[in-house]
Amino acid sequence: MSKVVIKIENLSKKYENEVLALDNVSLEVYEGEIFSLLGPNGAGKTTLIRIITGQLKPSEGKVWMLGVTHEEFLSSPVRHRVNFVPQENVIWEHLTVEENMMLIASMYRIPRNEAKVKVRELMEEMELLDARKRLAAKLSGGMKRKLAIAMALINDPDILILDEPTAGLDPRMRARLLSDIEKFKMRGKTILLTTHIVEEAEKLSSRVGIINHGKIVDIDKPAELKKRVCGLEILDLLFSKLNEDLMSHVKRIIGEREYLILGDRIFVKGNDFLGILNEIRSDSVLYEQLLNATIRKSNLEDAFLFLTGTTLGGD
Amino acid sequence: MLVFDIVINRIKIALRSKELYIYVLGFPLMFMIIYGSIAPVYYSNVETLKIGYLSGDLGVNCTLGNETIFENYSEIFYEYLDSLYYESQSVKVFSIKNISSIEEAEKKVARLDLAGVIFIPENFSIMLLNSTRALTYSILMPIISEKVNEAFDIGNIELANRYLRALEELSRFANSTFSISLTIIGDPTYSKAMQLYEISWKYISSFVFQEARKFAKKYVKYLENEYNISIGLNDTSLSIDIDESFNVQFRRIGGLSAKETFLQMYYSILVPGQMIQSIMIASVSAIYMIGYEINKQILQRLKLTNVTSAEYIGGTLIAWGIISLLLGVFLLAIAIAMHYVSAAWSLLGILIAILILVLSGIITAAYSLIFLSFTNEKVAGNFSLISLLTISLFIAGYFPVPNPVLGIFMGRTFTLFDLVPWRTAMTGLRKVLILTSIYQPIDVVPDLALLTLWTIIYSLASFITFDKLRLKKQE
Numbered sequence: 001m002s003k004v005v006i007k008i009e010n011l012s013k014k015y016e017n018e019v020l021a022l023d024n025v026s027l028e029v030y031e032g033e034i035f036s037l038l039g040p041n042g043a044g045k046t047t048l049i050r051i052i053t054g055q056l057k058p059s060e061g062k063v064w065m066l067g068v069t070h071e072e073f074l075s076s077p078v079r080h081r082v083n084f085v086p087q088e089n090v091i092w093e094h095l096t097v098e099e100n101m102m103l104i105a106s107m108y109r110i111p112r113n114e115a116k117v118k119v120r121e122l123m124e125e126m127e128l129l130d131a132r133k134r135l136a137a138k139l140s141g142g143m144k145r146k147l148a149i150a151m152a153l154i155n156d157p158d159i160l161i162l163d164e165p166t167a168g169l170d171p172r173m174r175a176r177l178l179s180d181i182e183k184f185k186m187r188g189k190t191i192l193l194t195t196h197i198v199e200e201a202e203k204l205s206s207r208v209g210i211i212n213h214g215k216i217v218d219i220d221k222p223a224e225l226k227k228r229v230c231g232l233e234i235l236d237l238l239f240s241k242l243n244e245d246l247m248s249h250v251k252r253i254i255g256e257r258e259y260l261i262l263g264d265r266i267f268v269k270g271n272d273f274l275g276i277l278n279e280i281r282s283d284s285v286l287y288e289q290l291l292n293a294t295i296r297k298s299n300l301e302d303a304f305l306f307l308t309g310t311t312l313g314g315d
Numbered sequence: 316m317l318v319f320d321i322v323i324n325r326i327k328i329a330l331r332s333k334e335l336y337i338y339v340l341g342f343p344l345m346f347m348i349i350y351g352s353i354a355p356v357y358y359s360n361v362e363t364l365k366i367g368y369l370s371g372d373l374g375v376n377c378t379l380g381n382e383t384i385f386e387n388y389s390e391i392f393y394e395y396l397d398s399l400y401y402e403s404q405s406v407k408v409f410s411i412k413n414i415s416s417i418e419e420a421e422k423k424v425a426r427l428d429l430a431g432v433i434f435i436p437e438n439f440s441i442m443l444l445n446s447t448r449a450l451t452y453s454i455l456m457p458i459i460s461e462k463v464n465e466a467f468d469i470g471n472i473e474l475a476n477r478y479l480r481a482l483e484e485l486s487r488f489a490n491s492t493f494s495i496s497l498t499i500i501g502d503p504t505y506s507k508a509m510q511l512y513e514i515s516w517k518y519i520s521s522f523v524f525q526e527a528r529k530f531a532k533k534y535v536k537y538l539e540n541e542y543n544i545s546i547g548l549n550d551t552s553l554s555i556d557i558d559e560s561f562n563v564q565f566r567r568i569g570g571l572s573a574k575e576t577f578l579q580m581y582y583s584i585l586v587p588g589q590m591i592q593s594i595m596i597a598s599v600s601a602i603y604m605i606g607y608e609i610n611k612q613i614l615q616r617l618k619l620t621n622v623t624s625a626e627y628i629g630g631t632l633i634a635w636g637i638i639s640l641l642l643g644v645f646l647l648a649i650a651i652a653m654h655y656v657s658a659a660w661s662l663l664g665i666l667i668a669i670l671i672l673v674l675s676g677i678i679t680a681a682y683s684l685i686f687l688s689f690t691n692e693k694v695a696g697n698f699s700l701i702s703l704l705t706i707s708l709f710i711a712g713y714f715p716v717p718n719p720v721l722g723i724f725m726g727r728t729f730t731l732f733d734l735v736p737w738r739t740a741m742t743g744l745r746k747v748l749i750l751t752s753i754y755q756p757i758d759v760v761p762d763l764a765l766l767t768l769w770t771i772i773y774s775l776a777s778f779i780t781f782d783k784l785r786l787k788k789q790e
Contacts, residue, residue: 086616
């Protein structure tokens with residue numbers, strides 16, 4: 001089994017306004033994996049990241065980063081082996097791309113000549129070389145994000161923490177960034193990222209932690225999680241008006257299968273749904289009210305739905 | 316070196332930021348020009364000034380022909396000042412209180428009970444008589460010379476000789492000098508004291524001219540009777556551009572003599588004050604740069620790097636020292652170009668002035684960081700600006716608060732106001748930029764020493780508070 005690099009034990013955080021942002025969270029992140037925290041906005045992901053990176057004090061519990069507790073983290077040399085990219089792009093807008101990189105390199109006391117080589121390599125890797133003389137303020141949102149990540153890689157950290165790395169990016173830029181993150185993993189980096197985007201978590205993650213209302217609901221590999229929580233397939237039924245009478249018809253047809261109602265929609269988990277679809281078609285009451293019926297592979301959004309009873313959008 | 320990189324990049328950011336330009340260049344320039352323009356309005360207000368009058372005048376015997384009379388011009392001057400009203404208004408210019416000793420004068424001035432005390436020296440009447448004689452000579456000489464020529468032209472040699480004898484008698488005044496010395500005892504950074512300087516200059520000029528005119532008329536009458544001639548003096552021939560005729564000298568307390576022109580005196584408070592205020596306002600912008608780093612979580616990120624609190628804060632303060640240096644050079648160039656600083660200045664004086672401005676910039680940036688340690692950048696920015704503007708008014712003497720002497724260090728008297736570092740900066744700037752005829756560079760050493768001490772204290776205070784409350788603090 002891989003080495004644990006981040007260990008979180010019974011962590012809770014209650015803010016001064018009595019809001020409980022984290023509730024008894026425990027998890028472990030292993031060396032070399034991409035661990036995604038998947039949850040809707042306000043689930044407590046950023047609070048968790050801020051505690052891990054030493055910005056925020058927990059109300060209860062403990063965090064170990066590379067064996068160092070959260071109290072000692074900021075005064076320990078271990079902090080130089082960790083870097084993080086918050087949701088906000090941590091860049092100096094009035095410096096050029098290259099100046100930003102060189103300044104942060106200087107702050108890590110990387111010798112100037114070595115820093116120049118490293119900065120050039122990172123700019124090449126993140127496709128920032130052509131923009132190196134441009135002020136950061138003049139870059140697009142995606143380029144700013146790339147710069148922020150490149151700056152976080154300057155010290156060649158063992159652990160990279162990314163808070164919503166693709167937030168606000170267009171699909172093309174998002175895809176490019178995700179492949180960059182995969183490359184970091186291939187280089188043996190441990191990556192902890194937060195996201196509310198299912199595809200991102202599924203595509204990248206070695207393991208996913210589902211977080212909702214400050215609680216870790218489940219942790220597993222994406223495929224295992226989906227299979228365990230939802231089965232292989234999901235039957236997604238949308239009715240014009242779902243009522244008790246209609247539900248009794250549905251229940252009769254799906255039998256013991258596990259299901260979940262969300263508004264006028266019913267999600268049924270399992271597999272081999274063709275027989276059920278035929279029965280629905282032959283039930284005139286149901287068929288008349290049915291707007292759409294889909295059989296699809298289950299995904300992490302479904303897992304989240306079955307685990308929390310809500311969608312990642314908070315519905 | 317990391318601190319060097321921080322300094323360079325801070326300056327780059329400042330120079331590339333529009334917002335910072337407004338603070339660093341826009342506001343200072345605006346204040347300098349606006350204050351420079353409105354200052355005459357300020358000095359023309361019609362408030363009665365409470366002043367003291369301390370006369371040591373021994374009087375003078377004034378001989379005209381066979382007649383000798385004793386004159387005490389300080390008494391006449393007192394009555395003249397007491398009778399002055401602002402034009403077209405019923406407001407007296409001065410409310411005068413007789414003062415019996417220098418000690419009493421200093422006491423009342425230190426408490427700001429009085430705008431200042433006019434101290435009349437013992438030879439005041441002699442000086443005034445000499446000045447009126449000199450003025451009379453310069454008025455009558457061309458008139459009587461013309462009369463001599465006219466008499467020769469018409470062939471009246473006897474009349475010409477009588478004019479020549481009158482001219483010969485008049486030439487006894489040729490060696491009389493224009494020189495009036497007064498001492499104004501006052502706190503030179505108190506705005507009303509400055510006002511007293513200005514209007515005293517104006518009224519002593521008028522008084523001397525009034526006495527000279529009286530004397531000239533009396534003297535013409537004497538010459539006409541004595542030599543049976545007609546000089547024909549009228550008001551037009553008595554009109555002399557007094558500014559070009561002679562210069563009033565002021566002597567300040569401390570016994571150091573100063574020959575200050577009106578312009579030099581006029582700006583002796585304003586220009587240094589404006590410069591210090593400009594540096595103060597510009598340096599508050601440090602709040603916005605650091606505030607940006609707090610808001611954008613840059614500061615949080617930097618906690619993971621090797622940068623130390625000393626490097627971060629030191630780099631910031633040094634950067635603002637350099638920005639103040641650039642601004643100081645800019646302000647000095649404007650002040651010189653606009654003839655605000657018209658005193659003879661030396662390169663050393665300019666360098667000391669720049670050093671003072673640099674230290675003021677560092678102190679202000681440190682002062683701003685202390686506020687930013689406790690609150691967000693908007694509150695800290697507003698509070699710093701308001702408090703610094705209040706301080707700038709305070710150091711200009713707008714508030715009548717007592718200013719007791721705390722002690723003497725290196726020959727300089729330190730007062731309660733010197734505990735406000737910008738006041739020390741202003742005092743030092745005045746010495747090197749304006750009062751160069753009074754002070755030598757060595758005289759600025761106590762001010763520089765105190766300012767350096769304040770720079771160290773404020774920098775340390777900002778380091779301790781910012782380090783503890785921002786850099787090391789976990790929410």
